[in-house]
Amino acid sequence: MQIKFGKIKFTAAKSEKGCRFDACYKGEHVAFESEDMSLYDDVFSDNSRRAKAAKRVIYENIKHKYYETHRD
Incomplete structure (x- = not known):
């Protein structure tokens, strides 16, 4: 299932x-x-508050995983 959070x-x-x-x-x-x-x-x-908080947690973890593999 696809979810949108921000961009x-x-x-x-x-x-x-x-x-x-x-x-x-x-x-x-x-x-x-x-x-x-x-x-x-x-x-x-x-x-909605719980859903938004969960989406933020997922977004932050995805961002963290990206920067773990793309260090300069």
């Missing part, structure tokens, strides 16, 4: 270990996996 769109999917979030950040594919299924549930929550 970034990411895909959320359940995996064997938990959940996986894929995004295109600065033209590069970045994936973030979490064992915490509550993060996946919170993204699709009816509570």
Whole structure:
């Protein structure tokens, strides 16, 4: 399922270990996996504050993963 947060769109999917979030950040594919299924549930929550907070957590983790692999 595709989710939009700010200018970034990411895909959320359940995996064997938990959940996986894929995004295109600065033209590069970045994936973030979490064992915490509550993060996946919170993204699709009816509570807008909870959903927005979960999306921010995912965005920050995707950004962190990008800069982990693209250090200058």
